[in-house]
Amino acid sequence: MKGIDIRIGEIASPLGRVRDLRVGIGRIGSGTWEEPAGPTPYPSMTALRDWDRRLLGRYRPFYMPLCDLCCLCTYGKCDLSGGKRGACGITLAAQQSRVVLLAACIGAATHTSHARELVEYLVERNGRTFPLDPGGLQVDLHMPHVELVCGERPETLADLETILDYCNAQLIDLLAATHTGQEGDPIDFESKVLHAGMIDHVSMEVADVAQISAFDFPKADQGALLVPLGLGTVDTERPVILVIGHNVPPAAAILDYLADHGLEGTVEVTGICCTAIDMTRRSPSAKIIGPISWQLRYIRSGIPDLVVVDEQCVRTDLLDEAARLGIPVIATSEKNCLGLADRTDELSDALIEDLVSGRVPGVLILDPEKVGEVAVRVAVRRRPERAVPPVADVIALAAACGACGACKGACPSEKDLVGGMQAARSGDTSVLARMLRSCVGCGRCEDACPQGIEVHRLMVASCDECERFAIRTGRGPVQDIEIREIGGPIVLGEIPGVVAFVGCANYLEGGSEVAEMVTEFAKRRFVVCTSGCSAMAVAMHRDEEGLTPYERFSGRFEAGGVVNVGSCVANSHISGAAIKIASIFAKRSLSGNYAEVADYVYNRVGAVGVAWGAMSQKAAAIAAGFWRLGIPVVVGPHGAKYRRMLLGRSDVDEDWMVRDRRSGEEVYVGPVPEHLFIAAETKEEAMAIIAKLAMRPNDTSRGRSIKLSHYIDLYDRCYGRMPDDLHRFVRTKADLPLMQKEELLKVLEARGWVERAIPDPTLLPEEALR
Amino acid sequence: MKGIDIRIGEIASPLGRVRDLRVGIGRIGSGTWEEPAGPTPYPSMTALRDWDRRLLGRYRPFYMPLCDLCCLCTYGKCDLSGGKRGACGITLAAQQSRVVLLAACIGAATHTSHARELVEYLVERNGRTFPLDPGGLQVDLHMPHVELVCGERPETLADLETILDYCNAQLIDLLAATHTGQEGDPIDFESKVLHAGMIDHVSMEVADVAQISAFDFPKADQGALLVPLGLGTVDTERPVILVIGHNVPPAAAILDYLADHGLEGTVEVTGICCTAIDMTRRSPSAKIIGPISWQLRYIRSGIPDLVVVDEQCVRTDLLDEAARLGIPVIATSEKNCLGLADRTDELSDALIEDLVSGRVPGVLILDPEKVGEVAVRVAVRRRPERAVPPVADVIALAAACGACGACKGACPSEKDLVGGMQAARSGDTSVLARMLRSCVGCGRCEDACPQGIEVHRLMVASCDECERFAIRTGRGPVQDIEIREIGGPIVLGEIPGVVAFVGCANYLEGGSEVAEMVTEFAKRRFVVCTSGCSAMAVAMHRDEEGLTPYERFSGRFEAGGVVNVGSCVANSHISGAAIKIASIFAKRSLSGNYAEVADYVYNRVGAVGVAWGAMSQKAAAIAAGFWRLGIPVVVGPHGAKYRRMLLGRSDVDEDWMVRDRRSGEEVYVGPVPEHLFIAAETKEEAMAIIAKLAMRPNDTSRGRSIKLSHYIDLYDRCYGRMPDDLHRFVRTKADLPLMQKEELLKVLEARGWVERAIPDPTLLPEEALR
Amino acid sequence: MSRITPGQPAMLGGTRTATVIEKPAVLAALVKRAKRPLLVVGHRALVVGSDREYVIDLLARWAQKDSVPVAATGDTGPALRARGVEPARCISAMNLGQRLADPQWAGIDRAGPHDVIFIAGLSYALEWTLLSGLRHGAASLVTVSLSPAYEPHASFSLPNLSWTDWRSLVTEAFALEEGGA
Amino acid sequence: MSRITPGQPAMLGGTRTATVIEKPAVLAALVKRAKRPLLVVGHRALVVGSDREYVIDLLARWAQKDSVPVAATGDTGPALRARGVEPARCISAMNLGQRLADPQWAGIDRAGPHDVIFIAGLSYALEWTLLSGLRHGAASLVTVSLSPAYEPHASFSLPNLSWTDWRSLVTEAFALEEGGA
Ligand code: SF4
């Protein structure tokens, strides 16, 4: 590319909201950076199809339809069961993959739209040329995903717009493929799912790098502060603002307004979901209440004087819930207008009066700064306090229960609510209180009850826990130096794996399971990462010494560290760290070189994602982004509702033949990693699976022996015996953990095991190797 | 905006596929055009929310859920019936609107992706600076949608990229709003549906203007050629290529290859769906087989020697169907890869050998020129002929029918297939043959049959019709001069309306109904437009004199004309004509001035869209684009499956009060137009509704009397009496048709009718008027 | 296909489904209980049902006998009139559905809201969607499908019946004389 | 909630639904008919069912008595072993589902493909999705849900039952002695 000369003079526009200048061509940024362009910069949705098909040939979809029907066009409904095809000719398998693609598109679009909203806002606030700086001096490789996918090194906020244009275009193409009568091959749909996932991680990276840079969040900070989390941290003597959602600018503007007006410490700014995490990245005075499941519960506590909602994972009945207690609401997102009048252009005083007086239940304000002002000025004129029913009332209210079981049948956590209600009516509310720990706060039990009993409310009223916890706030990316230090041990297998606990809070048995798993793997000196709702769930549980995992373990990206990267969009730093290992440690060129780097990560980096409570379409997209990089993802039991797993067959040897890069020969590497996507039934099973999935073909013998010892140990804890598949993971005797060597050799010999070579494996075709 | 200076030097890229240069800033093009920017250039998804809420306040959603459940996230399934909310708090009403938004996003994304694919291809083929010219000397206002929405006048192919970037970004925002826990207000969802529709028409306009310009399609040509349509037009002695889909470049490349190699007239190039129409716009030697419903039937006829598929509305089991007869397939779209190996980079000779020999069932070739060569060279090496079962076999095969009714229960056309099969087994195949006329060719009957009887195939075998029809090929936009000539009569109501028959072929009673309606309204001197599958359905029926409507009526955009604008994307010219009336006739400024122009169209342009067989998500998006402009859309009975209607209440007087622009007073205008979206049960009912919906508040008395006479007449034909609501449409005595004045006055007096004023109506708020 | 599979088996998705009317007495009781009934007749009532007559013949005879107000949807009006029944309104099914879902609506003949509608003669898909709309939008309205195909979204529905069985059930339930009015 | 509403009523969507096992004899017949049965036991079998014992106690007694090979999903293995039943495999439910859908698979004990699986002890949602996967992926496999909640995707399912009713039905069907093995 040569001879491009773009000069941009002064831009002035008569319009309030003008579409931004966007100049995009191949390379963006100053162009001083030089790395040869790889084979697939800005890949279209078939550019990496070959890589996808190699992965999907090994990890085949196992379909578990949520519905026999398709209802997407007016030919429908079509019954696709029993081998029948839809009026458009589609099969049930393809339809499941199509719906997965739709979900992945929705998820990735949500991140991409969020990223664009952030970038546009920050460009306006900080200027087009505001430099990107996600990691201070610690991070030279700013945006591994952008570099890997697009072959670009953006330098300013404005540079990000071109990246997002690309993401938009790709997602539109993918969404188009879900139209009636387009793609019909299930594996092609799955390949497109992977493409959506890859785009999703690019968009997440754009979003988080933009906000870290412009809001001065912790920059790859190993010592990111411990910040307060939990209902008990709220000083209810002060005015309380609640923010809910994922887009931090309105919340940041609230914090800024308080700072600018010397009101710090006089108003409690509390948050739920990712906005809460991101608030604390902006200011440690902000407080996190909890994950998505706390919305009903916290609003109903009557504590907030005002609710400010932005976007994503916000309960859609929040306006009604708030109105029941007279709590005013400010909506701040075009994506979530709540039916409220758009009063962005009115004077603040008028809005404040309307909200304080209760003349309106809420307003829509599409200007973060104005939200900041209005929110604070409304909150300080506090509303009269309300209260939840005292426990005595719970017993009285439970008396109406006819034990019909409708609540139980509606409960996604499958709680035995009938039992809880029966205990309560006979005076024992502790059963209900205990159940609250694994309640996702969805409220379906209340809607289902023919007696109109507010089951969830009674559970909350039964539980007087009001604890104070601590969470290390989101630190952002992993440092280059951290990668340099542990890239080797990870690739060689000496650090037994990187386990990331990410995603939503749709747990069957409560969030404590996540905390337990985090603790287990940190103790085993895996590198543990957390983000989003999972990061919060982890913080809400203490060990015997009263410490949360964040207090107990370091925040370094190191063996035994527990690294909260941040909100959902910070997930990109976890996958980004895997990419960085290929770049910084293994010196692979990233620029537009996706397949080679993914092949590297897949064969060498023992990373595993765990989305124990994965609920959303975003979670589906995030998972898909991990898959395309060859990183397996384990979900909790509800994750089976994503309609299909991607499972390897450890018992089919042909599936695990790979080409040795050195000899060019086909060799058996064992089922490592065994699956790309699997739902586990219990946390014990999950831990055994995670330990197994951390194995990689490239493990050195020393590394494999360490990984095996964890696998054997966790397997035994779960199943009470030696792994059925042990022999598949032992290549040479040197792979065996020293302590158990004799015992294991006996087992192996009984199974007819023979030694084999340790290859330098690749899934890529010959011609792709350089 | 000033001081923008963008110079672009030579661009050379080492990559095969490089992402294009995109330079976008506010105004694109040469900038010589000067029109003051309106209030909403490049509107975001809430910029026109106020206009939407005015429309939706009058036309309220009537929800008819296709399902009580929501299955979009892993909290689900959630039962939303009986007032219950989902785990995310959503109501059933909001969920229906959410799914409509999802459909509209899929539809609009499909057109936008298609438009980008076209533009990128044509930029490569014809150059970035290739001038846009959709209408030759006849069209000055090239892109009314782009101007209205974006405030831009693109001049070159490359200018269109910026428009598409905007469309992408909007659709991504809209799609994000469908994520769990975003928007929850049904009316906000509906407003977003309208936004998606508006974007859809912009994208369609971009697509069709690009292809008209670069492929030299008829340019607003009143005398566009009559081209052959129907199975009977195919010369089966020649090699036959079948193309299916919507993206014309591969088909165009086939025609070009034939021309370049002197092979014209030696190979039959036949098509199904929109690619077929667009082929004939490129070359009148191409032949149209029929709409989407002909895919199974034509492939199974054994006539095609090769099938080339691109994207959209392609049966997803086409590879299997073709393989059964050994017909090779070439897939050409990234959106529809059919699981085939991508062999774009291989030598043509290798591909041709593999296809001809049957070594592979098909190949994926992502290069139109290569498709052109391979397709022709494969087709000329003809495959051995196959045949459909002769009629005697039908009787034998029908004997296996156990009259279980499964086929009937699966038939979207609700045909009494049991009766047909019973007649056939007793020797009378004419019943089946007759049923084929209203068969949508979906094949569900065959999959449903427990006896494995291929019901659809037997119907086809029973029917030996093999007719030759004629269709006037797609002419593209309406001329400025045509608008100048009939803009006045339309706005004044003297031309009783513009009726557009658009959309898919999911008819309950067959496409002949569309032809009948077209004929009826053309005879009544409405301006009639057609496009897509509807345009084809119209051509497939002859009047008593053996003429198809295209042969009988002129192709001018005039009273009594039947104007085929083209393929689906040409629908933008129909809505574009309404916008042009506001611009050319009424001199409204278009630039970024959506609400005012929509208010104009809504109150003054008596246009009605009819999507009698609307099936797809694209059709949903197209309809939404009409709605936002205030143009009502009537669908056939299957259209009720779009989950909600937008209905006015003629019996609620308050709903029909508007502000008179002259006096500023609130005045009653009557229910005109009564609905925005309604499914009709029968074509007679549809015609009465269409005539009614063509009325507008601004009709002059002369105009209203003409419209009323059609309404009264069609009402009587349908219901056998005087309209129940006659009095609502008569403002003054002068509104009454002269011939029936006395009779009507008596009716009116009996109903207590009083004269009222004819206002200059607007739905806009005071401050929006200038 | 069982008697209470939806007439089009793919048309599932309701968590509550219509009570099936197996016996004429049940339908007769529904008729009797209705204080403000409305009979909705679509154009597909103009099919020859059993070998003896059009479906619309029976419906018209019942409407006449019991003075049930009739809403004619589609273009069914003239056929009803020809059978001696003047429809209270000719109205599109969608329009009617929206009004029935409005508690303020005064009814087809302005004599007050309807408590029960009987419906027949729409295409299966249209009747299905309309009944879905009513089930959700008009929760207190009782809807009775008279079609010979099971309609899960109705409050009460006939099962899937042959025309002959349909005729005998309806004739008995409506206490129609054999051989016509 | 009727006996054959899905245990979670929103979990609808199948056009065919499980035959309900109302009587012990039906279940007993299924057991008898099975040539290569497999019992799948999930961790929720470790709940106290009736007041007398754990669900897993009954299942283990049956497996022992009739020598049914057992697949233990989740972390159910040790609990089975403690009850004298060594699982043929400890395997994740998803893994097992995929293998059952593979006609080439030699079975949990490599003694040949299974013709009938009996399943209990998974969470409702996981059992539901797994059975859906089997219904579509392993069309010739007969699946019998032993959970006390109706599972529409199984071939045969118990209805929604109280633990007491569940216990008595299963005890009789499996011909277990009262009081344990
Ligand atoms: S998209 Fe296909 S399977 Fe789905 S409803 Fe339409 S025709 Fe049926």
Ligand code: SF4
């Ligand atoms: S609110 Fe809690 S208890 Fe109620 S249904 Fe939801 S998860 Fe179950």
Ligand code: SF4
């Ligand atoms: S739904 Fe209500 S009445 Fe029924 S068991 Fe639950 S709390 Fe009791």
Ligand code: SF4
């Ligand atoms: S796919 Fe979902 S919305 Fe559609 S019918 Fe099935 S459960 Fe209902």
Ligand code: SF4
């Ligand atoms: S999106 Fe809402 S209603 Fe739909 S399944 Fe999820 S929680 Fe339930």
Ligand code: SF4
């Ligand atoms: S192919 Fe024709 S007859 Fe068969 S189900 Fe489809 S529309 Fe009905």
Ligand code: SF4
């Ligand atoms: S499904 Fe087959 S056997 Fe049954 S009625 Fe139709 S053609 Fe006959």
Ligand code: SF4
């Ligand atoms: S009109 Fe509809 S069915 Fe026909 S080609 Fe266009 S979108 Fe497809």
